[in-house]
Amino acid sequence: GAGVSQSPSNKVTEKGKDVELRCDPISGHTALYWYRQSLGQGLEFLIYFQGNSAPDKSGLPSDRFSAERTGGSVSTLTIQRTQQEDSAVYLCASSLASGQGLVYGYTFGSGTRLTVV
Amino acid sequence: TQLLEQSPQFLSIQEGENLTVYCNSSSVFSSLQWYRQEPGEGPVLLVTVVTGGEVKKLKRLTFQFGDARKDSSLHITAAQPGDTGLYLCAGPRGGSYIPTFGRGTSLIVHP
Numbered sequence: 001g002a003g004v005s006q007s008p009s010n011k012v013t014e015k016g017k018d019v020e021l022r023c024d025p026i027s028g029h030t031a032l033y034w035y036r037q038s039l040g041q042g043l044e045f046l047i048y049f050q051g052n053s054a055p056d057k058s059g060l061p062s063d064r065f066s067a068e069r070t071g072g073s074v075s076t077l078t079i080q081r082t083q084q085e086d087s088a089v090y091l092c093a094s095s096l097a098s099g100q101g102l103v104y105g106y107t108f109g110s111g112t113r114l115t116v117v
Numbered sequence: 118t119q120l121l122e123q124s125p126q127f128l129s130i131q132e133g134e135n136l137t138v139y140c141n142s143s144s145v146f147s148s149l150q151w152y153r154q155e156p157g158e159g160p161v162l163l164v165t166v167v168t169g170g171e172v173k174k175l176k177r178l179t180f181q182f183g184d185a186r187k188d189s190s191l192h193i194t195a196a197q198p199g200d201t202g203l204y205l206c207a208g209p210r211g212g213s214y215i216p217t218f219g220r221g222t223s224l225i226v227h228p
Binding site: 042056091103106 | 221
């Protein structure tokens with residue numbers, strides 16, 4: 001696609017429910033990143049994919065968070081047993097290759113605003 | 118952990134004023150990037166600086182990378198309401214390919 005697409009754009013869920021957030025990166029971009037942005041905070045790194053593998057998942061806050069990427073394209077971030085502190089905007093970004101982003105930048109989606117009530 | 122500290126956190130100015138925002142770290146970065154984020158959208162790349170002392174201009178925006186590659190500044194001349202947004206700096210963390218972001222400067226330009 002022309003840009004990074006994220007869905008849903010907004011999600012309201014009840015505490016304790018599971019949610020899935022989807023990211024469709026730019027076609028041909030092999031590197032994919034998930035970030036979380038809370039009000040007044042910067043972007044908190046969650047996980048990075050190169051192709052279908054995740055060399056760095058050090059930012060995942062707990063074992064309730066997991067992510068996968070299939071076919072070197074679409075990625076899904078899953079949050080199990082959601083808590084109120086999970087409320088945030090979840091952003092996905094992609095770059096042509098791992099090192100390319102440092103030169104040409106990262107293309108972000110518009111994010112999924114997650115609200116846990 | 119390489120931290121990027123941005124200042125000021127908030128800035129509210131009138132159209133036509135000049136301003137400078139800062140991005141500082143105690144660590145050396147091989148490169149730094151500046152992004153602008155508008156409400157409801159993801160950050161959009163403005164510039165990448167890679168050489169110590171480098172100055173880049175993008176219309177009314179001037180970006181500078183410190184000589185020691187530990188800091189950067191963004192200067193906006195004659196600010197316009199369209200410049201309103203969150204300005205974020207980012208650099209590769211720990212020599213990896215993963216960018217770490219500062220908390221940003223939230224700029225509001227009043228007509």
